[in-house]
Amino acid sequence: MSYSGSYGQQRVANTIDLLTTAEYVQVINGLIDVGGGPESNRIADADVVGTDWQAEVFDNGAPIQNHSLAFSGGNEQTRYYLALNAFDQGGILRNTAFSRYAAKLNISSQITDRLEVGTAINVSYSHDKQVPSGFGINAQSGTMYTALNFDPTLPIYDSDGNYQLSSFLDMDNPMSLVNEVLAASNAYRTFGTAYAQYKITPYLTAKVNAGGDINMRRRDVYVGQKTRRAMAAGGSGSVINGMQGNYLLEGTLTYDRRWDSHYLNVMGGATTQRFVYSSSFQDAAGFPSDVTGSDNLGLGDQETFRMGTGRAANRLLSYLGRVNYELNNKYLVTASLRADGSSRFGINNRFGYFPSFALGWKLMEEEFMQEISVFSELKPRLSWGQTGNQEIGNYSALTTFSGGPSAILDDRLNVGTQPARYSNPDLKWETTEQLNAGLDFGLFNGRLSGSVDYFSKTTFDMLFALPIPSSTGYSTRLSNVGSIRNRGWEFSLNSNNLTGNLKWNTQLNLATLANEVLNIGQDNPIISGNVGQTSGVFILRPGSPLFSFYGWEIDGIWQQDDDFSITRDAVEPGDIKYRDVNGDGTVNGEDRVLLGNAFPKLTWSVGNQLSYKGFNLSIFIDGVSGVKMLNNNLVESYFPVSFRRNRYAELYLNRWTPENPSDRYPSFVNPGGQGDKRVNSFTVEDASYVRIRNVSLSYQFSPRWNYLKNLGVSLSVENLATFTDYTGFDPSINPNGGAFNRIDYNAYPLARTWMIGLTADF
Amino acid sequence: MNINDNLLTHRFRYLMGMLALVFGIVGCEKYLDEPVYSEMDPETLLATEAGVNSLLNSTFAELFLSGWDGKSRMNLENWCTDIEWETGGGENLIATQMINFTWDASLPWFNNILWLRPYRAIRNANLLLENIDRGEYDASRKATYMAEARFMRALAYAKLYGWFGPVPLRTSSDDPLELGKASDEEMQAFIESELQSVSAGLPLPGEEANYGRPNRGAALATLCKFYLNTKQWEKVVTTADDIIALDNYRLYSEYEKLFRVENERNSEFILVFPQSPQGNGNGYINGAFPPGFQRDPVLGLEFRSGWQNWAAQYRLYDSFYNSFKASDERRKLIMTGYINGAGREISLLNNNDTRSIKYWPDPDAIVNEHGNDLPEIRFADILLAKSEALAELNWPSQEAVDLVNQVRERAGLVGDDAVSLADFSSLQAFRDHMLNERAWEFYNEVGIRREDLIRFGKFVSSAHGRGKTNARETHVLFPIPQAAMDADPSLEQNDGY
Numbered sequence A: 001m002s003y004s005g006s007y008g009q010q011r012v013a014n015t016i017d018l019l020t021t022a023e024y025v026q027v028i029n030g031l032i033d034v035g036g037g038p039e040s041n042r043i044a045d046a047d048v049v050g051t052d053w054q055a056e057v058f059d060n061g062a063p064i065q066n067h068s069l070a071f072s073g074g075n076e077q078t079r080y081y082l083a084l085n086a087f088d089q090g091g092i093l094r095n096t097a098f099s100r101y102a103a104k105l106n107i108s109s110q111i112t113d114r115l116e117v118g119t120a121i122n123v124s125y126s127h128d129k130q131v132p133s134g135f136g137i138n139a140q141s142g143t144m145y146t147a148l149n150f151d152p153t154l155p156i157y158d159s160d161g162n163y164q165l166s167s168f169l170d171m172d173n174p175m176s177l178v179n180e181v182l183a184a185s186n187a188y189r190t191f192g193t194a195y196a197q198y199k200i201t202p203y204l205t206a207k208v209n210a211g212g213d214i215n216m217r218r219r220d221v222y223v224g225q226k227t228r229r230a231m232a233a234g235g236s237g238s239v240i241n242g243m244q245g246n247y248l249l250e251g252t253l254t255y256d257r258r259w260d261s262h263y264l265n266v267m268g269g270a271t272t273q274r275f276v277y278s279s280s281f282q283d284a285a286g287f288p289s290d291v292t293g294s295d296n297l298g299l300g301d302q303e304t305f306r307m308g309t310g311r312a313a314n315r316l317l318s319y320l321g322r323v324n325y326e327l328n329n330k331y332l333v334t335a336s337l338r339a340d341g342s343s344r345f346g347i348n349n350r351f352g353y354f355p356s357f358a359l360g361w362k363l364m365e366e367e368f369m370q371e372i373s374v375f376s377e378l379k380p381r382l383s384w385g386q387t388g389n390q391e392i393g394n395y396s397a398l399t400t401f402s403g404g405p406s407a408i409l410d411d412r413l414n415v416g417t418q419p420a421r422y423s424n425p426d427l428k429w430e431t432t433e434q435l436n437a438g439l440d441f442g443l444f445n446g447r448l449s450g451s452v453d454y455f456s457k458t459t460f461d462m463l464f465a466l467p468i469p470s471s472t473g474y475s476t477r478l479s480n481v482g483s484i485r486n487r488g489w490e491f492s493l494n495s496n497n498l499t500g501n502l503k504w505n506t507q508l509n510l511a512t513l514a515n516e517v518l519n520i521g522q523d524n525p526i527i528s529g530n531v532g533q534t535s536g537v538f539i540l541r542p543g544s545p546l547f548s549f550y551g552w553e554i555d556g557i558w559q560q561d562d563d564f565s566i567t568r569d570a571v572e573p574g575d576i577k578y579r580d581v582n583g584d585g586t587v588n589g590e591d592r593v594l595l596g597n598a599f600p601k602l603t604w605s606v607g608n609q610l611s612y613k614g615f616n617l618s619i620f621i622d623g624v625s626g627v628k629m630l631n632n633n634l635v636e637s638y639f640p641v642s643f644r645r646n647r648y649a650e651l652y653l654n655r656w657t658p659e660n661p662s663d664r665y666p667s668f669v670n671p672g673g674q675g676d677k678r679v680n681s682f683t684v685e686d687a688s689y690v691r692i693r694n695v696s697l698s699y700q701f702s703p704r705w706n707y708l709k710n711l712g713v714s715l716s717v718e719n720l721a722t723f724t725d726y727t728g729f730d731p732s733i734n735p736n737g738g739a740f741n742r743i744d745y746n747a748y749p750l751a752r753t754w755m756i757g758l759t760a761d762f
Numbered sequence B: 001m002n003i004n005d006n007l008l009t010h011r012f013r014y015l016m017g018m019l020a021l022v023f024g025i026v027g028c029e030k031y032l033d034e035p036v037y038s039e040m041d042p043e044t045l046l047a048t049e050a051g052v053n054s055l056l057n058s059t060f061a062e063l064f065l066s067g068w069d070g071k072s073r074m075n076l077e078n079w080c081t082d083i084e085w086e087t088g089g090g091e092n093l094i095a096t097q098m099i100n101f102t103w104d105a106s107l108p109w110f111n112n113i114l115w116l117r118p119y120r121a122i123r124n125a126n127l128l129l130e131n132i133d134r135g136e137y138d139a140s141r142k143a144t145y146m147a148e149a150r151f152m153r154a155l156a157y158a159k160l161y162g163w164f165g166p167v168p169l170r171t172s173s174d175d176p177l178e179l180g181k182a183s184d185e186e187m188q189a190f191i192e193s194e195l196q197s198v199s200a201g202l203p204l205p206g207e208e209a210n211y212g213r214p215n216r217g218a219a220l221a222t223l224c225k226f227y228l229n230t231k232q233w234e235k236v237v238t239t240a241d242d243i244i245a246l247d248n249y250r251l252y253s254e255y256e257k258l259f260r261v262e263n264e265r266n267s268e269f270i271l272v273f274p275q276s277p278q279g280n281g282n283g284y285i286n287g288a289f290p291p292g293f294q295r296d297p298v299l300g301l302e303f304r305s306g307w308q309n310w311a312a313q314y315r316l317y318d319s320f321y322n323s324f325k326a327s328d329e330r331r332k333l334i335m336t337g338y339i340n341g342a343g344r345e346i347s348l349l350n351n352n353d354t355r356s357i358k359y360w361p362d363p364d365a366i367v368n369e370h371g372n373d374l375p376e377i378r379f380a381d382i383l384l385a386k387s388e389a390l391a392e393l394n395w396p397s398q399e400a401v402d403l404v405n406q407v408r409e410r411a412g413l414v415g416d417d418a419v420s421l422a423d424f425s426s427l428q429a430f431r432d433h434m435l436n437e438r439a440w441e442f443y444n445e446v447g448i449r450r451e452d453l454i455r456f457g458k459f460v461s462s463a464h465g466r467g468k469t470n471a472r473e474t475h476v477l478f479p480i481p482q483a484a485m486d487a488d489p490s491l492e493q494n495d496g497y
Helices: A021-033 A053-057 A143-149 A174-180 A632-638 A649-653 B002-026 B049-063 B067-078 B092-099 B108-134 B139-164 B184-201 B216-229 B233-245 B284-288 B318-323 B329-333 B379-393 B398-410 B427-442 B448-455 B459-465 B482-487
Strands: A002-012 A062-074 A078-090 A097-110 A115-130 A181-199 A204-223 A236-259 A262-285 A306-327 A331-342 A351-361 A375-389 A401-409 A412-419 A430-443 A448-460 A463-467 A476-480 A483-499 A502-511 A514-519 A526-531 A534-540 A548-551 A554-557 A576-578 A602-612 A615-625 A628-631 A684-686 A689-701 A710-724 A751-761 B084-087 B269-273 B293-296 B313-316 B337-340 B345-347 B374-378
Touching: A021 A649, A053 A143, A053 A174, A062 A751, A143 A174, A174 A181, A331 A375, A375 A448, A401 B049, A412 B049, A412 B108, A463 B482, A534 A548, A628 A632, A632 A649, B049 B108, B049 B139, B067 B084, B067 B092, B067 B108, B067 B284, B067 B448, B084 B092, B108 B139, B108 B482, B139 B184, B139 B216, B184 B216, B216 B233, B216 B269, B216 B374, B216 B379, B216 B448, B233 B379, B269 B379, B284 B313, B313 B318, B318 B427, B329 B427, B374 B379, B379 B398, B379 B427, B398 B427, B427 B448, B448 B459
Parallel strands: none
Antiparallel strands: A002 A062, A002 A751, A062 A078, A078 A097, A097 A115, A115 A181, A181 A204, A204 A236, A236 A262, A262 A306, A306 A331, A331 A351, A351 A375, A375 A430, A401 A412, A430 A448, A448 A483, A463 A476, A483 A502, A483 A514, A502 A602, A526 A534, A554 A576, A602 A615, A615 A689, A628 A684, A689 A710, A710 A751, B084 B313, B269 B374, B293 B337, B337 B345
């Protein structure tokens, strides 16, 4: 039996440096003085106390704990393993929390010499408590957005005890979202597999494996009547129930034999997996009281009731074969072929065929290497292979009708239907072809070991929503077009620097990545990416990396003695000086340039472990460089949606004035005067960073008691420090989803966590 | 154990055999046919009357712009005129381009709202017409559905023609994927003949199955406005007379209350784009409220909690406000001052900052959505269209002046405030008055001012008069959206873009 547990506290690693209440009063009134804001927005009471909204919404001391208990045992025939885990985390954003309770049971039994059966079953329950978040703006904005934008001169509550609203701002009080919106998910997951394995002959084994994974989730949201957004509606509630699951059946036959100088392993098999999804939702508004939340939606106003259901499924069927062969334990060859079928593709293209080959050479086994004692391992490798991707919607190859917009007839909504898509019956698998060359090495009897790899990965027949003539009523059609290529080097090194009583081990990893779009199936570039009020963030065109930021280069700030005759645009001293790339005297869409991308030029990490007797100190540092991200919260400081929002302090305290002719920050007198050129070289920031990700000190006791075999204690800190020029909460985040379409907007801040831990084996 | 072993071996072999069989069966392609649960096969759906109605519903919903798209379409058309402009909010990015005549083909609303939505309505109408014969039900209702679909398609093309000029004329799902623009003659002939043809097949006003569905009045009014904007004066007169002869439409007595949600079903609105707080409503008022608006004692309007007051500020030019006669009741829907949340009295005058409160806020609004229907064509528009056409055909025309007075009378402009033939020294003087009269009558309504300025040849010159020196003749038409151009090499961009 073993136990491991930890307890800790989390704090916000860093907040965004916004204007304080006093600075805000000075900046707002100062801008109005120079005509940069409407007189009606002036703040009369210069000594107002106000609120630091970030300080209110964050919980600096949110607990986190994790406890695991494991039992294992059995006899010669049957082994079992049982693990129980409880995890509980309070959020650094108030009123958010996550907890999970899980149990896992593995049993395997050798029923006869030839037959083994086993099962692994996992059950878990998780509870996720949230506050409004996401990319919504203004009246739909989430907690982070309001905390960054809400007027810092206002108190939390007004004199009547209601949440203070601003007549200038179209958004909720941040604390009303924290306290009055109840959003929680409860998820129940069961997944398990059972297998039987039978040795038909000493060399031939058959195996069947059956499994299932069912995830049931209920999400409840209740927006209370004290919030601005649900005040008029009398509170609004919704319940969404969803089920997501899949089941799997696979059978394999393996021949495995070593004879003389040969080793042969041949595997053939078939597998099928079906994925099912279903959901239902109910919403209602207009409740007599907030007390019942989303737990009695029937109490709402019947006219507001809405409901819906959905169901979808897809399945995969694959046949696979693989041969491994080794000669003299020196020469290694692997070849495989998969035939993958997916229900998502057109009737004639459901199967894709994906071969792969790999070669390896254990050089140290060769006679002629025996004399070179510096190497302990040397293994060049070469591989080539193809894999398929079918991650598209479920019915993209079919012509169907689904729910369309509803008509307003007799002042009521009348449900409509219309074509779900412009279907493509010829859809087929997207293929990625990867070539990899590498070398594993060991030096000085393994004191130093590592590997170096080069890869080139080309994806073609990409599943892509290709624009089609929109006079058809459809704007895109999912098609197999275009290709992209990723290339890079990966390097890892493991060094045992000291091996005596004091041990010191270092691991180093480096990776480079270069992406290039080779072909997009059409001549015109495709500009995409929207967030908040920002649109056209990325450009897709051959020759440039995927999701390249596309916008305006800024050369500085217009100064009083600049030559204004070179521009036809209405610019004043103190305005941003965008680069007129084509020199036509005006800055417009034609002057946009590439502003970098989110493919890191270098990703690296360094880990160090020092141990002496029972003590162990480990320090893990990582970083990326050469990576960009659009900071859309910074965009809103440059281009405020309305005047009385809070802003980044640095920009406004150092803004251009005739007395302070900054070349870095504009005057903000007329931020939208040149159009909102939101994607620019100021707002697309360098998101490179170096982070002390984890520092941990532990001590392992050597207990003398019989019933306690092992005892360890530890103290650790996550995210101790981050070094970056990036001005958002966290340069490593991407709330936009996807790895490389990076837009930071209303992101959840990074937590710094101090933890103590205990491990014991009984 | 041995016996057991044999038994298990036997069972296991049996299992393996079954497995082989399973994979053998599933090996055929049919195994990968996954049923569709929440979507429908179009052929089955459209064989039923309810299915046809559901497709019609989406056709109405795509073209009868409402909600965010509804107010945005209205703003797009009005920001480039001499009545409205805008500051603040996220949409200011769009607004500055429209106000300053610096828009280009990449402006997203041209594509999302003015192009994609009518073309989705056209697609739906074509699908309906192609599949209507699948079902067996009452032939007269079937004929009405066909007339409705054809009307929606013709209205979509009339709107597209007004915004972009000639566009691809798709009348069948089998038209080639790449389809260039129709000629001006083809466009006009299609719109005219379809509207003429369907007006006979549509129900009389009030006899349509639901309020909000097209009727004969709507088709005739669309045709009348099409003739007006293409200056086919005689046809304007005869079509206007057809509408008057329906003897269904009247001017509503109180202009001030005409646009209120409780009065939206009235005898004056001929074609409306319905709005509802339950779904997509009229959102204009959210931008019309001035900053921190609490109440306006002059209008008698008090802000209710739950209403929204957007960061975007929808403003009117002072030159427009000042052009009204003080006795003109239509001016009363313009807010000139208010009291804010802090109790301060704030004037909106002399700062191009008066606000249109035409779409008087809906007490039952839900968040941004107010129920006030957007009138697309009112009876007043038909009367003034007839007046304008009569004057163009045969000046001087007492009947033309009488029609103007009919509209002015409802605005309280009677006696000395009425106009007479003697007030107009020439046809040009009457035209100048007509352009103003239409501004006073139709300000802040969908697209009317833009069309009027273009028809009177003042669209560009009035922009120059406001200091918008970028304005050129090119801007009379909007550019074909860049996304549409990029996806169809056979499309030609409008001149000057």
